[in-house]
Amino acid sequence: MTPDQIRDYLKYYRDLGIETIYRSTSIPLEQTPLLSKPLIELPVLAPEGDTLQKIRADIGDCQRCRLCEARKKIVFGSGNETSPLVFVGEGPGADEDEQGVPFVGRAGQLLTQMIENTAAKEGIPVKRSDVYICNVVKCRPPENRAPQPDEMEICGQFLFRQLMTIKPKAICVLGATAMKALLNTKEGITKSRGQWQKWNGIPVMITYHPSYLLRQYNAQAKREA
Numbered sequence: 001m002t003p004d005q006i007r008d009y010l011k012y013y014r015d016l017g018i019e020t021i022y023r024s025t026s027i028p029l030e031q032t033p034l035l036s037k038p039l040i041e042l043p044v045l046a047p048e049g050d051t052l053q054k055i056r057a058d059i060g061d062c063q064r065c066r067l068c069e070a071r072k073k074i075v076f077g078s079g080n081e082t083s084p085l086v087f088v089g090e091g092p093g094a095d096e097d098e099q100g101v102p103f104v105g106r107a108g109q110l111l112t113q114m115i116e117n118t119a120a121k122e123g124i125p126v127k128r129s130d131v132y133i134c135n136v137v138k139c140r141p142p143e144n145r146a147p148q149p150d151e152m153e154i155c156g157q158f159l160f161r162q163l164m165t166i167k168p169k170a171i172c173v174l175g176a177t178a179m180k181a182l183l184n185t186k187e188g189i190t191k192s193r194g195q196w197q198k199w200n201g202i203p204v205m206i207t208y209h210p211s212y213l214l215r216q217y218n219a220q221a222k223r224e225a
């Protein structure tokens with residue numbers, strides 16, 4: 001890859017809001033022949049013929065950010081892989097880390113209610129299994145802290161590939177972290193909630209994270225969501 005190609009590549013990534021690039025682990029640095037191959041192999045953002053299976057294989061036993069240190073299971077995503085609707089949360093919690101499935105704890109149960117009951121009220125028979133659900137980061141942040149910007153940027157590349165592969169008709173971001181990851185905005189969630197925005201041409205609806213709605217004093221927010 002020439003310097004110009006690398007520059008174009010990086011510009012493309014920056015336009016998508018990505019500032020940090022990880023080195024592919026497919027070629028260990030010590031085995032990289034200096035003269036015949038580039039030292040850094042840039043990941044392809046939307047490889048031709050990409051599939052969720054390939055993305056999961058690329059993630060492998062990922063150690064690209066510090067969140068690998070305490071995780072039990074990588075939580076890739078679950079649901080209908082051709083769904084027109086994708087929900088994006090922040091990151092796995094304790095239950096998700098144990099099971100390797102997103103949104104299975106109390107917040108997950110609330111999300112299921114939100115998806116199924118709200119749709120039912122509108123006369124639309126949508127089940128949780130009809131939609132696809134994933135997170136910005138695939139490993140549980142210690143003590144459920146919010147993912148840090150570099151962790152979001154590194155792991156977000158897999159999320160972007162997932163979204164580009166599924167190509168949903170709409171994305172629903174759950175909470176401020178997912179909103180920032182996709183829309184790179186400085187606005188607060190309270191102000192942005194309920195608005196349609198766009199990510200790569202795909203309409204994005206912003207709403208509260210179910211964990212936030214579980215707090216008793218957020219009953220009003222629950223109604224809004």
Ligand code: SF4
Pocket residue numbers: 059062063064065066067068074137138139151154155
């Ligand atoms: S959070 Fe993402 S980038 Fe970080 S170790 Fe886990 S899978 Fe890899």
